[in-house]
Amino acid sequence: MDEGGNDAFETGDAEPFDMAGRRPITLADVAREARVGESTVSRVLRSHGSFSEKTRARVEAAVARLGYVPNRIAGTLASTGSRLIGIVIPSLTNIVFPDLLRGATAALEQEGFQSVIAVTDYDQDREEAVVGSLLSWRPAGLIVTGLEHNPGTRRRLAASGVRVAELLDTDGPGLDIVVGYSNRAAGEASARHLVGRGYRRIGYIGHDLTKDRRAAKRYAGFRDALRETGLALADEERVASPSSVEAGRQGLAALLARVPDLDAAYFSNDDMALGGYFHCLAHGIAVPGRLALFGYNGLDVGRLMPQPLATIRTPRVEAGATAARLLCTGSPATVVDLGFELIEGATA
Amino acid sequence: MDEGGNDAFETGDAEPFDMAGRRPITLADVAREARVGESTVSRVLRSHGSFSEKTRARVEAAVARLGYVPNRIAGTLASTGSRLIGIVIPSLTNIVFPDLLRGATAALEQEGFQSVIAVTDYDQDREEAVVGSLLSWRPAGLIVTGLEHNPGTRRRLAASGVRVAELLDTDGPGLDIVVGYSNRAAGEASARHLVGRGYRRIGYIGHDLTKDRRAAKRYAGFRDALRETGLALADEERVASPSSVEAGRQGLAALLARVPDLDAAYFSNDDMALGGYFHCLAHGIAVPGRLALFGYNGLDVGRLMPQPLATIRTPRVEAGATAARLLCTGSPATVVDLGFELIEGATA
DNA sequence: GTCCGTATTGGCAGCGCTGCCAATACGGTG
DNA sequence: CACCGTATTGGCAGCGCTGCCAATACGGAC
Numbered sequence: 002m003d004e005g006g007n008d009a010f011e012t013g014d015a016e017p018f019d020m021a022g023r024r025p026i027t028l029a030d031v032a033r034e035a036r037v038g039e040s041t042v043s044r045v046l047r048s049h050g051s052f053s054e055k056t057r058a059r060v061e062a063a064v065a066r067l068g069y070v071p072n073r074i075a076g077t078l079a080s081t082g083s084r085l086i087g088i089v090i091p092s093l094t095n096i097v098f099p100d101l102l103r104g105a106t107a108a109l110e111q112e113g114f115q116s117v118i119a120v121t122d123y124d125q126d127r128e129e130a131v132v133g134s135l136l137s138w139r140p141a142g143l144i145v146t147g148l149e150h151n152p153g154t155r156r157r158l159a160a161s162g163v164r165v166a167e168l169l170d171t172d173g174p175g176l177d178i179v180v181g182y183s184n185r186a187a188g189e190a191s192a193r194h195l196v197g198r199g200y201r202r203i204g205y206i207g208h209d210l211t212k213d214r215r216a217a218k219r220y221a222g223f224r225d226a227l228r229e230t231g232l233a234l235a236d237e238e239r240v241a242s243p244s245s246v247e248a249g250r251q252g253l254a255a256l257l258a259r260v261p262d263l264d265a266a267y268f269s270n271d272d273m274a275l276g277g278y279f280h281c282l283a284h285g286i287a288v289p290g291r292l293a294l295f296g297y298n299g300l301d302v303g304r305l306m307p308q309p310l311a312t313i314r315t316p317r318v319e320a321g322a323t324a325a326r327l328l329c330t331g332s333p334a335t336v337v338d339l340g341f342e343l344i345e346g347a348t349a
Numbered sequence: 350m351d352e353g354g355n356d357a358f359e360t361g362d363a364e365p366f367d368m369a370g371r372r373p374i375t376l377a378d379v380a381r382e383a384r385v386g387e388s389t390v391s392r393v394l395r396s397h398g399s400f401s402e403k404t405r406a407r408v409e410a411a412v413a414r415l416g417y418v419p420n421r422i423a424g425t426l427a428s429t430g431s432r433l434i435g436i437v438i439p440s441l442t443n444i445v446f447p448d449l450l451r452g453a454t455a456a457l458e459q460e461g462f463q464s465v466i467a468v469t470d471y472d473q474d475r476e477e478a479v480v481g482s483l484l485s486w487r488p489a490g491l492i493v494t495g496l497e498h499n500p501g502t503r504r505r506l507a508a509s510g511v512r513v514a515e516l517l518d519t520d521g522p523g524l525d526i527v528v529g530y531s532n533r534a535a536g537e538a539s540a541r542h543l544v545g546r547g548y549r550r551i552g553y554i555g556h557d558l559t560k561d562r563r564a565a566k567r568y569a570g571f572r573d574a575l576r577e578t579g580l581a582l583a584d585e586e587r588v589a590s591p592s593s594v595e596a597g598r599q600g601l602a603a604l605l606a607r608v609p610d611l612d613a614a615y616f617s618n619d620d621m622a623l624g625g626y627f628h629c630l631a632h633g634i635a636v637p638g639r640l641a642l643f644g645y646n647g648l649d650v651g652r653l654m655p656q657p658l659a660t661i662r663t664p665r666v667e668a669g670a671t672a673a674r675l676l677c678t679g680s681p682a683t684v685v686d687l688g689f690e691l692i693e694g695a696t697a
Numbered sequence: 698g699t700c701c702g703t704a705t706t707g708g709c710a711g712c713g714c715t716g717c718c719a720a721t722a723c724g725g726t727g
Numbered sequence: 728c729a730c731c732g733t734a735t736t737g738g739c740a741g742c743g744c745t746g747c748c749a750a751t752a753c754g755g756a757c
């Protein structure tokens with residue numbers, strides 16, 4: 002009666018069967034098989050509370066025999082907190098966010114947590130929607146990108162009482178935990194570096210800054226620092242598309258068409274800068290003799306170009322890992338500035 | 350009595366309060382607030398079953414007033430299936446997997462599913478562990494990469510009865526749903542293309558093929574197709590590290606040091622090929638006059654190089670989206686070969 | 698006004714697990 | 728041998744929601 006058959010016409014009124022006609026194995030099955038109580042099985046499986054060595058062996062044998070897989074859905078509902086962390090990133094196209102994920106998932110796994118991810122496409126309304134969706138899983142914490150969120154998102158976050166870590170930006174007030182670096186300062190450092198090297202006719206090539214707020218902060222920092230030295234941006238080109246190698250290549254081409262005597266180009270990130278470098282290679286523009294290039298992010302690819310790209314290396318993986326760890330360990334609200342590193346390279 | 354206070358010393362024996370001293374709002378609260386039954390609230394929130402317009406308005410008003418967020422953990426436990434799909438990928442470093450994720454999460458979101466991701470670092474034992482971990486969330490389906498899994502993984506997958514989609518490879522028997530393309534055929538096509546162009550002293554630069562089984566299949570296809578034309582690989586260089594621009598650059602350097610008269614280099618993917626291209630640029634090696642380069646994946650960056658990279662474009666985003674859709678809609682087991690496209694480029 | 702079919706609605710038993718608490722077993726002690 | 732403190736163990740009430748089913752309301756048709 003217990004082991005029935007795979008009879009598809011089974012009409013018993015209580016037993017739920019899966020598609021293959023098997024009843025899912027539950028903790029109660031394991032308890033029966035091991036001839037111990039349910040709570041004993043639960044304790045053994047979580048190594049929590051006390052039990053004898055003999056019992057542990059019995060339970061583990063039963064688990065193996067039945068091929069039991071604990072149901073964390075039930076476990077989470079019964080206990081208070083889940084072992085889930087929600088991660089909200091704007092994009093998967095730009096390698097910086099997978100980097101962030103990489104750091105976070107590695108740290109999370111170590112702490113026994115699982116990550117649920119959601120992508121916003123740099124849209125704050127979509128961010129609000131995915132935050133709501135993630136909150137319905139009652140996560141132990143949420144990792145979001147940046148400090149800018151619309152009021153609805155803030156309200157939901159606050160109402161949920163869930164711990165939040167905001168990443169990759171420290172220029173502004175945070176909600177709870179903040180891990181990142183100053184984009185504004187990065188922009189400023191870039192400007193000072195170029196000016197220090199003697200460049201004077203400096204242009205900017207960026208992407209859609211209304212959506213990418215961190216890029217906008219770098220731009221602002223760059224422009225302001227330039228102004229402080231008495232210079233102004235010679236010109237700028239904003240490509241409407243998201244940042245990409247292609248956007249950088251086309252953006253630089255457009256900018257040079259307007260301002261042929263530019264002596265340096267500041268890109269909103271390394272992908273764009275790589276595109277600019279390709280444009281220079283293709284058109285015989287000497288780098289940095291005729292035109293200097295400066296990026297942002299410190300991607301590997303920049304380091305391996307024939308002339309290493311001048312850029313700013315950001316600790317993205319570390320930011321993800323740090324945030325994950327703080328969230329898992331229940332750290333108090335804090336701001337962690339991981340800083341950045343200016344890489345002189347050879348293109349500026 | 351109902352609205353109590355935020356009294357931290359509340360000693361009532363039943364009410365669970367969160368860190369902020371608030372009792373989480375449940376569906377029962379909403380029902381009380383809207384003066385309807387719990388099941389009515391449930392029906393309205395899921396737009397499932399019938400209810401009057403008046404009731405919908407009442408419920409929605411109550412939800413808004415209380416700021417209620419449904420608890421999907423409880424919902425999933427009570428109903429049969431979850432709206433979670435587990436995604437297992439080998440790495441987040443190589444952009445192809447974020448691409449896959451991108452396709453999958455976009456399609457999943459459209460169907461009202463959420464994704465839980467896990468990374469294996471190309472390690473089959475870790476794959477087994479993360480599959481077990483994902484299964485404990487009782488996902489509606491699992492997306493895994495490739496067709497090779499160790500016996501433990503296969504056993505768990507089979508025992509769980511969960512639908513599985515295997516991605517990016519069609520060279521071999523699948524477990525259930527398979528979406529991808531033939532890596533072997535891609536390798537063959539690459540070899541035939543290079544031979545057709547007149548190259549004869551062809552070398553291979555790859556990474557760790559014991560871990561990346563799909564790269565190994567391309568390599569095998571390439572080598573076999575070469576042999577069929579009466580040629581043999583002039584030499585090959587296997588870098589021990591994972592694939593990267595750096596590995597490609599160093600690998601080509603090492604190979605050319607051994608075989609200076611190579612006339613074409615086949616790389617295990619575009620990242621490696623880009624590294625090789627950079628080596629050529631840095632050392633004044635004319636491409637393709639002196640050395641032809643061929644990659645795999647069809648990354649954007651290859652298209653934008655001064656000379657577009659000869660490569661094979663793979664539909665990674667589409668594969669993720671297709672798999673997600675098939676899983677969500679409960680498609681029967683099937684193999685979907687999305688094919689690939691050879692891009693002639695200018696480097697070969 | 699009566700009767701019946703359909704549209705709405707509420708009650709309540711679980712889903713599988715954990716947390717609490719009482720029950721029992723074990724190992725000395727006096 | 729009775730007694731006590733500690734180590735193990737089992738029972739069972741929920742966690743918040745959904746699914747089932749019975750109860751009620753509504754809207755004509757007769």
